[in-house]
Amino acid sequence: MKTFSYSEWDGRQSPFSMSKKDVVDKFMENILKGMNPNMSLADMLWNGFPMAGRNFRVMGLAEMIRELEKQKNELFSKYNLENAFDTPMDEVKSLLEREAQTRRREGLERSPSYDELPPGLMEKLNRLKNFDFQNEDSREVFEKWKSREKDILDLYEFYGQYADQFTGEESLDFDQAVELMRRMQALENLQKQMLNGQLSKVDLQQLQQLLGENAEKSMNILLQLPKTLNEEGITDYNRRTGFTMTPRGMRKLGESAFGKIYQHVKKDRQGNQAGDAPQSGEMEPDSSRQYEFGDRMDLDITKTLLKAITKSDVSQGKVQLSHEDIYVREREQLITSTTVILLDLSWSMSWEGRFEAGKKVALALDHYIKTRFPRDKFHVIGFSTEARELTGNALAMAVWDADEPYTNLQGGLRLAMKLIKKSGNRNNRVIVITDGQPTAYYEGEHLYVELPDQEYGISPNAVKATLAEVRKVTAQGMNIETFMLDNNPVLVEFTHTIAKINRGRAVMCMPDDLGNLVFVEEIKRRGGKI
Template sequence: LEGQLSSMRLEDVDTDLLQKLLGEDVLRDFNGIVQMESLLEEGGYVVNHGDHFELTPRGVRRIGQLALRDIYRQLKRDAVGHHPLRHRGSQEILTEESRPYVQGDALHLNMIQTLKNALMNEGGVPLRLRPSDFAVYESEHATRAATVLLLDMSWSMSWEGRFAAAKKVALAMESLVRSLHPRDYFGIVGFFTRAVELKPKDLPEATWNMGDPFTNLQDGLHLAAELLERRPSQNQQMIVITDGQPTAYCRQGRLYCEWPLSFGGISQRAAEETLREAERVTRKGITINTFMLDDSPVLRGFVDEMTRINRGRAFYTRPDHLGEYLLIDYVSRTRKKI
């Protein structure tokens, strides 16, 4: 029974034995998992290959939607875009809802509701309008964001299917941002020993770089900040997809590379310079959102520190569990697992 559960051979599990050994609550949870598995397959989100499940393109897009929902959840007011906000006011985007006119409102008059109010209050001919009869459409603020996606293309990303997982998320996000938020600026930076700007057409063919095997996240942050400076916005975001192992940095125009002292560790000077760059990015008002694809405590500690400095967000996942991520949100200070 333990082997069947650990290997997810759910169809072989003896439910009577499971209930007898572990109780009614565990059986209920197990049935929920089986039902969820079926729903995901029926919905076209995963394909069952017998010994493992694989995300379909639709499943990858859904993960991108969940991630984008959190990244854009708390946006400031800016130029008109397609990201909804909690604030309401006198913007150009109108809803079907209306309310009584208040002095200072933009006069987006709901004529039908205004006339109805006048008839209910006065009636008769000629119809007399009073200030209290006027109804205006509700307006919603929308905002425009400028986002740069940073894709780790270093040698360490070739391990354990990390780059394939990173590329899936990157493709989903690139597609979603461009289809749902066409007014947004969306740039892409690939970083290995140095950082380079990638065009959208380059992303499907992108691969990890064996010729330049180091990880220069500092240079990636620097280049991404330069791209965002050319696209002024109150809502500037970076999405970093990495295994969190910086091994290169630039100082005074010179490139420095160093291997970590231990497997799964970090290079101390590279980490320090990267955190300094994160501080500079933070002072510019840019939020860093990090997808972390390694479970090493040392590497996660580095990402935690970078996220703390920036007060950004960290999404933790393993390459083989792309559909699960732990969101540490330093903006709204919530913690949840999706």
Template sequence: MFIRYSKWTDQSMTDEQRLQQLLSLFSYLLLKTSGDVKEALEWMKMIGEENDLFDEKFTFDDFVQKLKEIGYIDEAKDMLILTTKGVQRIRQDALNEIFNSLKKGPISGFHETPHSGEGIDRLSETRPYQFGDQPANIDLTSTVTNALIRDGVDDFTIREEDLQVYETEFMTSCATVILLDISHSMILYGEDRITPAKQVSLALAELIKTRFPKDKLYIVVFGDDAKLITLSELPFVSAGPYHTNTKAALQLARHLLRKEGNVNKQIFLVTDGKPSAIFEPDGRLYKNSFGLDPKIVNKTLDEAVACRREKITICTFMVARDPYLINFVEELTKSNRGRAYYSSLDKLGEFVFVDYIRNRRKKIKYNL
């Protein structure tokens, strides 16, 4: 996320616009601090002092009070906590951030759609009517034009051969599992990779809730092991001293998707590290952080093949360019016949959204 700070003046924006900008900044700081309201406010105060974001008309204390009044934060046992409404605001801000980036057109081929769930999406192209076409899809303008060309105004009649209908596209519902890497490498060497990954996950969840309510989304975090989490838990997730058990993550995702009857089943794997751990048959964790361990890699690729057999596509989003990682991803993609993107952190959201929307659409033939 790119944020530009500037001194506020009466001419800059309205009070409401100013408040919304401050709230969006606070949402991002909450992601950075894994939902720690106290730490986020400390950062907010420091940034505000350095960039003159607050003044006598609207002080930092006024901002904190406004957060309470709106219902984004609350007090519990002498500490400030993030509310459900606050979490929803984070999702909305994350979605807006990515959509604003997409509107600038950095990635071609993105087509936003206002339709949700299963159904028929009417396109602008038309064709002659065929038996079985829905009357609601008739293009009246083209139909009347055809009749006028044939008979003229004086003897105007509409025949079946005059009818033109809009082409349609079937919108399938999807079941998606986001696999979010929370291993130590996501914060290694001073580079924060976990915050953009969380931001994208929250934004995708908000997109599905508002635009595609019939779609199903699971969120799984993985390090030494894989764990299904709720949407409300996502802002509080942080990277830890874990290895990367990609096999366990894929296995859990496959089990979750197995019970879904949706046409499109897919896994979004967001990672920056090669697999470095698997569980032994006796439950012990086998780990090796040096290079690509054939034992770990082969077991992970076996899981990718199992996903392919169950018609589950793995789409891998890389946020690093380690040669070891690139080699592994190429093998993973080949085994699953999936897709892979090598993305910088600031473009991660755009790649995820374009891929999600593009691959949930399926053309159907009109000769029913």
């Protein structure tokens, strides 16, 4: 049993509590874009992220550094240091004049004059270090400036480094110049610490004074990011590899992808009801569970009403029913099927959010099928110049192949057919997600690559070999749905040719619509509620 302890506000606690969900959501969003865990964390640190649950945006290091630079530039353009040493120099001159008057009046040995001393302020003070002052006021003024030796030396160095950059109209006296110097030093130190990744050295109180409360809150959150992800079981860390995804993290990634598509589908198609699913049998006893997106509406009336009644004011004679109260019964899965996603990993998929959309669909379907239909088989094949199956961590960390820019759909179809045959399922669905025509192919065991014959043209040999493979796998019972993420007429024609041969679906769509289109069909096939 969890125990929670609460204490009265005493002014010491931070008034801002980090939303772990927002942190995990942003981390997963970056992984879906093709970043690895280290890149995702670095992106969050550098660019910040919104915390929707608290109507707050975490400032990233880049924004803080820009704001610090902006403040420095504002100081450069507002002030000048032309008169920074006038006050101490004038006071040293005055103290020497008073000392000379006292010595003349008392008939003592004359004191050195202002012009007889070295020109610099610190040099004058050092020359007077062992001088026996007879005028008490002169002695006090000398001691005052001698005690400020560090300020003088620091301002000397600062003046030599930056005086030319201060071009404003407002002149500063010595004390104002020292204050300006300390502020500039604080701004620069913070910048260097952030640029060098030395976040643990950042003075949070000073950060708040310079950039405000939001910056201080943001830095607190940024400092907790690695710990939060580890505590949530999303990542592990070691010195050699940095951050890596845990098995729990990979499951959460699938849930995240599924949830994002669910929200889109729910918004676009709320209320639609699909027909009966051929793979659903009798309802299993004691199999009731809370309704989730994609489930058949086999309502468990008793449990649903009991849940609603327990939180309703029945004295009013009304029962309030919400989405969270609905329970459904699971059916025995009688018929199994194999689903294979062929995900294009060629370089052009990195454009316009295409890869992110495709990867999101792959992870979401992986989560949906494995959690709802555990007897089914699900595979993801990535194809660029060659094709390979993506499982586990390889799927979670999948990214487009920058070094393998060609598109070998033929190889992907071959591998998909092998996996379907291995599963023993006649029921299959092969989903091709691509944005280009074939530019790589096999003849026997030899791999060839072929650029299009002209701009927006085709690679004739690659297309011919791929369509031959489509005919072959169609004859073996493969059902192909092709989702083309480009509206180039050549690609549209190629996609329709695949559909004509296979008698499957050909869908031209934008990346934002991909998840909706794939999942609506998937849920219809299984008799779920859309």
